[in-house]
Amino acid sequence: MNTILVTGASGRTGRRAISQLIARNQQVRAFVRRPEAARELLDMGVADCVMGDLEQESDLRRALRDVGSVLHICPPMHPAEDKIAERMIRLSEAQGVERFVLYSVLHPLVDVPHHRRKLDAEHALLNSSLAYTILQPCRYMQHLNAIWAQVRDHGLHPMPFDSKARFSLVDLHDLAEASAKVLVEPGHDYATYQLAGPERLSMEDCAAILSGVLGRDVKAVARSDDEFRRGAQAAGMPAERIEGMAVMNAHYTAHGLSGNPNAMRWLLGREPTHFAEFVKRELMGEAI
Numbered sequence: 375m376n377t378i379l380v381t382g383a384s385g386r387t388g389r390r391a392i393s394q395l396i397a398r399n400q401q402v403r404a405f406v407r408r409p410e411a412a413r414e415l416l417d418m419g420v421a422d423c424v425m426g427d428l429e430q431e432s433d434l435r436r437a438l439r440d441v442g443s444v445l446h447i448c449p450p451m452h453p454a455e456d457k458i459a460e461r462m463i464r465l466s467e468a469q470g471v472e473r474f475v476l477y478s479v480l481h482p483l484v485d486v487p488h489h490r491r492k493l494d495a496e497h498a499l500l501n502s503s504l505a506y507t508i509l510q511p512c513r514y515m516q517h518l519n520a521i522w523a524q525v526r527d528h529g530l531h532p533m534p535f536d537s538k539a540r541f542s543l544v545d546l547h548d549l550a551e552a553s554a555k556v557l558v559e560p561g562h563d564y565a566t567y568q569l570a571g572p573e574r575l576s577m578e579d580c581a582a583i584l585s586g587v588l589g590r591d592v593k594a595v596a597r598s599d600d601e602f603r604r605g606a607q608a609a610g611m612p613a614e615r616i617e618g619m620a621v622m623n624a625h626y627t628a629h630g631l632s633g634n635p636n637a638m639r640w641l642l643g644r645e646p647t648h649f650a651e652f653v654k655r656e657l658m659g660e661a662i
């Protein structure tokens with residue numbers, strides 16, 4: 375049976391993609407760096423786990439042994455994302471991997487450091503001999519989860535960019551389903567899919583939807599660059615990541631991040647999840 379290697383397996387994206395693959399009876403190998411994460415993923419039903427560091431070539435070589443397909447999900451804003459992807463691609467070619475699915479980002483062309491590194495990863499994949507699919511997801515709806523207590527308890531929706539900037543927010547659950555379909559179903563070789571949600575929403579739009587769903591007033595709060603930097607430093611975020619996020623926030627303020635939902639609609643065979651549905655399902659526990 376085709377073994378699918380998933381990197382970033384214990385992360386937010388990896389876990390949901392793996393559970394969609396297991397639901398489709400796929401044999402999944404998880405690449406992990408912590409024994410507890412390996413235990414949790416084995417409990418979820420992965421066939422095996424390979425322990426290692428994405429920056430170690432020998433670990434990647436072990437992980438790729440007898441693998442048919444790869445879903446490569448790099449840790450977010452990793453400073454060596456381009457190098458890691460190039461190494462993964464070169465080793466996958468050498469080990470006879472049949473399909474390589476790269477988890478990229480919507481609009482890798484924009485002038486934001488981690489988008490640029492994903493662009494370089496896409497470039498390396500296009501120049502390889504591998505059959506590939508590139509997934510380009512927009513910003514996740516799940517960024518709300520981290521501020522949910524403030525929204526619910528204080529009626530505040532803070533984000534570090536302009537409150538009118540619009541995003542084609544996308545549900546991570548839909549992304550996981552789309553990723554699994556691309557890996558399992560035939561016909562996705564040499565495709566690049568923009569994976570955007572069905573609505574272009576600003577923080578003010580999200581606050582208005584949340585007000586309706588929660589039955590209380592929710593206010594969008596645009597945090598300044600200074601506030602963002604102070605909070606990130608206090609949380610121990612590395613300086614390089616703070617700089618990268620500050621550039622991203624400035625880009626978001628100027629342009630938002632918008633995409634087209636049609637590829638997502640076609641891949642899922644249904645309407646992608648709307649923001650209000652996501653809130654009710656994931657944060658209010660309603661069966662949708």
Ligand SMILES: NC(=O)c1ccc[n+]([C@@H]2O[C@H](COP(=O)([O-])OP(=O)(O)OC[C@H]3O[C@@H](n4cnc5c(N)ncnc54)[C@H](OP(=O)(O)O)[C@@H]3O)[C@@H](O)[C@H]2O)c1
Pocket residue numbers: 381382383384385386387388405406407408411426427428429447448449450451477478479480511512513514
């Ligand atoms: N958030 C968004 O809106 C968005 C939009 C588009 C694309 N994306 C992309 O989605 C991808 C995944 O994001 P995420 O939020 O799911 O990430 P995440 O939850 O932070 O997960 C990162 C994963 O990478 C693992 N990891 C970190 N460093 C590693 C290393 N050196 N060696 C091996 N494994 C390592 C982590 O392991 P541990 O569990 O041990 O920490 C974890 O499994 C990123 O590439 C991001 O750019 C995100």
